[in-house]
Amino acid sequence: MNLRSIFLSLAQGEDTEKPIVAAITSPLTEELLGLCGFTWSSAHRSREHMVKAALAAKSAIGFETVRVPFDQCVEAEALGVELDFEGYYPKPRRLVEGIGEPDFLGKGRTMMVLDAIRDLRKAVGQDFPILGGVAGPFTLINYLLGPAKTMLLVRRNPSVVRNYADRLSVSLANYAEEMVSAGADAIVIEDMASSPDVLNPTIFRMVEVDPLRRLTSMVDAPCILHICGNTLKILSDIPRTGVKVFHIDPKTNLGVAVDLARGVTLAGGVSTFLLLESSGKSIAEASLSCLNYGIRIVAPACALHPKTPIENVKTMIKAVKKLD
Numbered sequence: 001m002n003l004r005s006i007f008l009s010l011a012q013g014e015d016t017e018k019p020i021v022a023a024i025t026s027p028l029t030e031e032l033l034g035l036c037g038f039t040w041s042s043a044h045r046s047r048e049h050m051v052k053a054a055l056a057a058k059s060a061i062g063f064e065t066v067r068v069p070f071d072q073c074v075e076a077e078a079l080g081v082e083l084d085f086e087g088y089y090p091k092p093r094r095l096v097e098g099i100g101e102p103d104f105l106g107k108g109r110t111m112m113v114l115d116a117i118r119d120l121r122k123a124v125g126q127d128f129p130i131l132g133g134v135a136g137p138f139t140l141i142n143y144l145l146g147p148a149k150t151m152l153l154v155r156r157n158p159s160v161v162r163n164y165a166d167r168l169s170v171s172l173a174n175y176a177e178e179m180v181s182a183g184a185d186a187i188v189i190e191d192m193a194s195s196p197d198v199l200n201p202t203i204f205r206m207v208e209v210d211p212l213r214r215l216t217s218m219v220d221a222p223c224i225l226h227i228c229g230n231t232l233k234i235l236s237d238i239p240r241t242g243v244k245v246f247h248i249d250p251k252t253n254l255g256v257a258v259d260l261a262r263g264v265t266l267a268g269g270v271s272t273f274l275l276l277e278s279s280g281k282s283i284a285e286a287s288l289s290c291l292n293y294g295i296r297i298v299a300p301a302c303a304l305h306p307k308t309p310i311e312n313v314k315t316m317i318k319a320v321k322k323l324d
């Protein structure tokens, strides 16, 4: 079985002989971009550099998936948010007043990301899995209006937020479908604003679960939901979103999670703090403990910290692949 077949089988909940080591969120680090010889900003803004950085995560680190884009602001930018590209990841500099017509396809960097996926398919061939990334509807609202205004709206008028999320879910699905046509095998939905660490689980159920379900139902590929932090309080809601895979943070009790997220494959599991701060034995043990919990798509639990040593990530990969 090639890596693409292994990944797709695991994403559909089937077991395979081998586990896979994936980068589901951003694999970029200072060291990796140093090897590439270009800046963070150009990895986000240049088609050529985006593709090169994605391929470097495969060749220089050893990840068994490639993904683009690396940031979560592509859709917000396409809807009018002005971004600041200083630093590691772009962040909103000027927000929008309201959410009008949410059709962003063809605007901002969206076409560049689709072209990058086409380039990646040519570069990796048919046997290697490619992931495309979009923001979750509620996370996108946060990027468009800012967290303060979004939370005020959530408290005063959750039905307005729900309405925004419903409309954005359709646009996100159309964009994700274009990614699939361009060559993406699966779609990662990054929804960090939905984490119970920052959003009341009752509000998550009210404003985000159905929009996520609409999004996933319109995409002709498996969807992977990424929500950081301790997600225990929303895990039993995840199957209703229609995602095939939940990318989990080990701040959540992994043993309990396997029971709660019934019908959904768990991925991730390796702490990004451990990958940053630790080395050798403890990284290998954490990686193997994911396998013991039944996680077969092992990955860093979130975007790698920019200062993470490549050697530490290689230790994770070697442990899972049982190489030495």
Ligand SMILES: [Zn+2]
Binding pocket: 025, 192, 226, 227, 228, 301, 302, 303
């Ligand atoms: Zn995260």
